[in-house]
Amino acid sequence: MKDELILETIAITKNFFGNKSSGVNNITLFIPRGKITGIVGESGSGKTTLLNLLAGKMVPDSGDVFFHQELLPDRENARQEVHRSIKFLTQDHYEMDLNATVWENVKAGLSESDLHYETKKITEALNTWSIQHLHDQVFNKLSGGEKQRVTIAKALISLPEVLLLDEPFNQVDARYREGLQQDIRNIVTKQGVTAILVSHDPAELLSMADQLIVIKEGEIVESGSAEELYSEPKLLYTALILASSTQLTAAQAKVCGITSRRGNVVIYAEDIKVSKGLTNSWVVNKVLFKGIYEELIVECQKVQIRVLNMAKGKYKVSDKVSISVRRYHEFGKFTR
Numbered sequence: 001m002k003d004e005l006i007l008e009t010i011a012i013t014k015n016f017f018g019n020k021s022s023g024v025n026n027i028t029l030f031i032p033r034g035k036i037t038g039i040v041g042e043s044g045s046g047k048t049t050l051l052n053l054l055a056g057k058m059v060p061d062s063g064d065v066f067f068h069q070e071l072l073p074d075r076e077n078a079r080q081e082v083h084r085s086i087k088f089l090t091q092d093h094y095e096m097d098l099n100a101t102v103w104e105n106v107k108a109g110l111s112e113s114d115l116h117y118e119t120k121k122i123t124e125a126l127n128t129w130s131i132q133h134l135h136d137q138v139f140n141k142l143s144g145g146e147k148q149r150v151t152i153a154k155a156l157i158s159l160p161e162v163l164l165l166d167e168p169f170n171q172v173d174a175r176y177r178e179g180l181q182q183d184i185r186n187i188v189t190k191q192g193v194t195a196i197l198v199s200h201d202p203a204e205l206l207s208m209a210d211q212l213i214v215i216k217e218g219e220i221v222e223s224g225s226a227e228e229l230y231s232e233p234k235l236l237y238t239a240l241i242l243a244s245s246t247q248l249t250a251a252q253a254k255v256c257g258i259t260s261r262r263g264n265v266v267i268y269a270e271d272i273k274v275s276k277g278l279t280n281s282w283v284v285n286k287v288l289f290k291g292i293y294e295e296l297i298v299e300c301q302k303v304q305i306r307v308l309n310m311a312k313g314k315y316k317v318s319d320k321v322s323i324s325v326r327r328y329h330e331f332g333k334f335t336r
């Protein structure tokens with residue numbers, strides 16, 4: 001069955017100061033209802049601009065945005081229902097009352113019909129987002145992560161149809177982050193909310209997004225399921241942005257035992273195995289601590305590659321090792 005679309009953009013362009021290298025260019029995009037769409041791209045590629053256009057916070061210079069197949073009105077003129085149906089969650093907390101308490105802020109997210117159940121609804125929301133103990137604290141005095149959880153609680157208390165998330169978890173510490181990601185997933189699957197997520201964390205996008213859109217210089221350059229794009233990236237840009245990896249020329253790849261006909265090789269850190277024995281022609285240059293695993297930088301004939309190593313402590317700097325490459329990706333010289 002075909003996915004029902006909730007938001008569509010047809011050839012939208014937004015340039016700042018007439019500068020064609022900024023903003024977004026000619027983007028046509030279909031957002032399926034009840035799914036998480038992830039948007040990924042290097043800094044300045046236009047991700048936030050695209051979210052602003054989808055939220056009606058910016059008006060495109062040309063092209064149209066449709067919500068439920070109707071032209072999306074801009075926020076200034078928008079009917080209240082559209083405002084309530086599309087929630088935009090940023091880190092600047094622009095919709096929060098900085099001097100009001102957590103309780104008052106979350107209450108401000110309630111729709112009129114929910115006001116009868118005010119206490120019950122707010123208590124539930126505070127519990128869901130683990131902020132019940134902060135209910136009488138002033139918003140401005142909270143930590144970055146606490147502010148973010150209050151902002152999410154307010155945005156979701158009246159169950160919007162679409163939730164736009166711009167780097168929603170990057171101020172939240174690791175202890176809460178996974179829980180919040182799971183909560184957003186649950187809201188999407190159980191309540192049918194549609195989420196659009198911008199993040200710089202590939203692991204977050206790959207684990208959360210049903211479909212991924214890759215943006216470069218304001219244009220969509222690749223899209224597909226998270227798994228597809230990770231396993232079979234068509235572009236060098238996508239491979240480098242989605243995984244911890246090493247990019248090699250054909251000559252450098254030869255040192256790793258790879259004959260490349262296309263000229264550019266990318267090896268994901270997880271696809272290289274390091275061991276002691278056999279040729280031992282590689283040397284461990286660096287051991288990077290990454291928490292539950294390590295990344296090793298190993299070198300041979302001036303070629304350095306990045307290797308994911310789960311056996312923490314097994315290798316130290318200057319150790320001689322052998323490598324075997326399980327999988328690699330090849331790209332043409334001019335593949336962007």
Ligand SMILES: Nc1ncnc2c1ncn2[C@@H]1O[C@H](COP(=O)(O)OP(=O)(O)OP(=O)(O)O)[C@@H](O)[C@H]1O
Binds near residue numbers: 048
């Ligand atoms: N209000 C604005 N006025 C002028 N230029 C802007 C404005 N907003 C964005 N831009 C420019 O448009 C381009 C895209 O910016 P945008 O914030 O959408 O990128 P991004 O992909 O979200 O970046 P980041 O990952 O760093 O947040 C950048 O070159 C930026 O400088």
